[in-house]
Amino acid sequence: MSARAYPVSAQLRLMVAAASAVGRTKIQTSGLFFYILVWMTVPVFNLFMVALIYRGNNSLQDYAIVGGAGMALLFGMQFNAGEILDNERQRGTLGNLFLAPVPRYAWLAGFQLFAFAEAVSAAAITVAGGAIAFGVHLAINPLAFVLTLLLFVACMWGFSMIIGSIGVAVRDANQLSNLVFTPVALLAGTMLPVALMPLWLRIPARGLPFGYGIQALVGASTRNASVAALWRDLLPLAGFAVLLPVVGIIAFDRVERLARRRGVLDLV
Amino acid sequence: MSTHTESLAGKRYLDDHNPLWSEWRLIAATARTHLLRTFANPIMIMRAPLMPVLMLVTMRVVYSASGQRQIDGQDVVGYLAVGMLATLAWTAAVWGGGSALQSEIYAGTFGAVIVAPGRTTSVIVGNGIGGIIWGIPGLVVCLAIAVPLGAHVDIQHPVAAICALLALYMSTLAIGLGFGGLFILSRQANAMANFFQAPIYLLAGFYVPRSVLPGWLHAISDVIPMSYALDALRDTTLSGASFMAVWRPLLATIGTAALFMAAGVWSLRRMDNALRRRGSLDLL
Numbered sequence: 095m096s097a098r099a100y101p102v103s104a105q106l107r108l109m110v111a112a113a114s115a116v117g118r119t120k121i122q123t124s125g126l127f128f129y130i131l132v133w134m135t136v137p138v139f140n141l142f143m144v145a146l147i148y149r150g151n152n153s154l155q156d157y158a159i160v161g162g163a164g165m166a167l168l169f170g171m172q173f174n175a176g177e178i179l180d181n182e183r184q185r186g187t188l189g190n191l192f193l194a195p196v197p198r199y200a201w202l203a204g205f206q207l208f209a210f211a212e213a214v215s216a217a218a219i220t221v222a223g224g225a226i227a228f229g230v231h232l233a234i235n236p237l238a239f240v241l242t243l244l245l246f247v248a249c250m251w252g253f254s255m256i257i258g259s260i261g262v263a264v265r266d267a268n269q270l271s272n273l274v275f276t277p278v279a280l281l282a283g284t285m286l287p288v289a290l291m292p293l294w295l296r297i298p299a300r301g302l303p304f305g306y307g308i309q310a311l312v313g314a315s316t317r318n319a320s321v322a323a324l325w326r327d328l329l330p331l332a333g334f335a336v337l338l339p340v341v342g343i344i345a346f347d348r349v350e351r352l353a354r355r356r357g358v359l360d361l362v
Numbered sequence: 363m364s365t366h367t368e369s370l371a372g373k374r375y376l377d378d379h380n381p382l383w384s385e386w387r388l389i390a391a392t393a394r395t396h397l398l399r400t401f402a403n404p405i406m407i408m409r410a411p412l413m414p415v416l417m418l419v420t421m422r423v424v425y426s427a428s429g430q431r432q433i434d435g436q437d438v439v440g441y442l443a444v445g446m447l448a449t450l451a452w453t454a455a456v457w458g459g460g461s462a463l464q465s466e467i468y469a470g471t472f473g474a475v476i477v478a479p480g481r482t483t484s485v486i487v488g489n490g491i492g493g494i495i496w497g498i499p500g501l502v503v504c505l506a507i508a509v510p511l512g513a514h515v516d517i518q519h520p521v522a523a524i525c526a527l528l529a530l531y532m533s534t535l536a537i538g539l540g541f542g543g544l545f546i547l548s549r550q551a552n553a554m555a556n557f558f559q560a561p562i563y564l565l566a567g568f569y570v571p572r573s574v575l576p577g578w579l580h581a582i583s584d585v586i587p588m589s590y591a592l593d594a595l596r597d598t599t600l601s602g603a604s605f606m607a608v609w610r611p612l613l614a615t616i617g618t619a620a621l622f623m624a625a626g627v628w629s630l631r632r633m634d635n636a637l638r639r640r641g642s643l644d645l646l
């Protein structure tokens with residue numbers, strides 16, 4: 095049955111059902127307490143570490159707190175959205191999902207929706223924790239903040255699709271995420287502004303969207319910077335927000351073709 | 363699966379006439395199995411040298427941005443390089459020793475490990491040693507780049523430095539033993555391992571001096587054996603401290619490590635009782 099046979103409302107219901115299913119599976123597998131421990135501690139403790147290093151420098155501490163939220167978003171999208179397909183493969187349900195007579199992007203979007211909700215929650219808790227422990231000087235420009243967040247999330251969605259597709263192909267998304275996360279977190283400027291990095295790090299950092307995103311988030315949330323004032327960061331971020339999802343969809347399509355060529359839906 | 367069979371074969375080496383030698387052979391066989399299993403994954407081979415270097419560079423540029431040139435009177439790169447050594451040891455404690463029994467459950471060999479005539483503690487220690495060896499390439503690369511980055515090494519009492527290093531690895535194995543049973547009893551071994559990975563970087567002073575921690579965090583930090591071992595290692599390798607200058611942290615390492623070992627023995631006994639009471643080898 096093709097995607098055209100499904101009205102938008104049905105696809106939305108499917109998406110919400112998929113998000114709810116993946117959320118319940120994750121929480122029930124480990125229990126709520128351990129679930130919170132695992133998904134919240136890395137960004138929160140990392141923020142505490144960086145903020146303690148920047149003690150006495152309010153400007154860098156503010157940056158670290160907003161950057162910590164960026165790291166929480168990256169962490170959630172990378173280790174959740176990026177591993178969804180491989181987790182389904184390990185459970186033996188990836189084949190069933192591909193064969194289900196529903197649009198593929200509906201259930202995939204549902205999985206991503208939960209990953210997004212989880213990542214945003216972790217980011218909010220990180221900022222709250224940082225604000226309580228160190229104080230943060232917020233001056234938010236709502237329009238610039240929302241626009242930056244949307245573009246940033248679009249970039250992360252595309253990026254996690256690419257990593258997720260490679261993760262299924264190499265049959266070990268978790269180790270791939272572990273391998274990729276540290277350099278991405280560094281180059282994304284989650285712990286220090288890209289401008290303060292040495293030149294040899296600044297060049298690759300400018301080739302990724304996240305540094306622009308976090309810099310714009312910091313400007314929009316701590317300096318009341320407008321969209322016009324942030325154009326130097328928002329313009330490349332917008333370019334990545336278009337490019338990465340397209341590449342992500344192509345990567346997902348390639349994985350599907352690989353499965354068809356091998357005649358094995360689970361790629362094992 | 364063949365590597366796990368090999369692990370079990372290690373238990374068959376048991377020799378009634380020399381139980382210590384038999385346990386050592388079991389530990390060595392388990393460590394070898396751990397390494398074979400880990401290095402069978404190409405991504406893990408890449409991670410071994412790459413991740414420590416990336417973490418070292420990350421923390422170096424963060425300190426550089428903060429404008430600090432020294433941490434607790436020691437140069438930044440040297441301080442971070444020793445912290446990286448502790449990070450690798452901690453990874454071995456959590457994912458080697460701590461997750462040893464969980465790995466056996468995943469591999470379906472947990473039952474065989476329990477009923478085989480070797481000690482379960484030897485299997486945990488073997489995995490911990492395997493984890494420590496896995497970290498060596500990363501450590502070598504880190505030290506190789508730390509010196510050109512400006513690390514200032516000052517070892518005036520090599521014996522004291524070696525004692526501090528041994529204390530660090532001894533505490534790694536003790537924590538691994540403590541976690542090995544506790545993780546299984548929690549029924550959430552993987553979640554526990556993931557949870558414990560990051561906070562210790564802060565609490566044990568891997569990258570930030572413990573002196574800047576708030577009081578309540580410092581209290582938690584005081585029960586972690588690695589905190590003391592790391593203090594002693596930094597003092598002996600970066601400030602030229604003698605054995606007499608670091609005997610207190612070394613003693614504290616032994617004391618707190620003993621607590622973890624006691625927790626390990628207690629939790630493994632509890633696990634054994636739970637297995638017998640349930641009449642099932644599958645705890646999860």
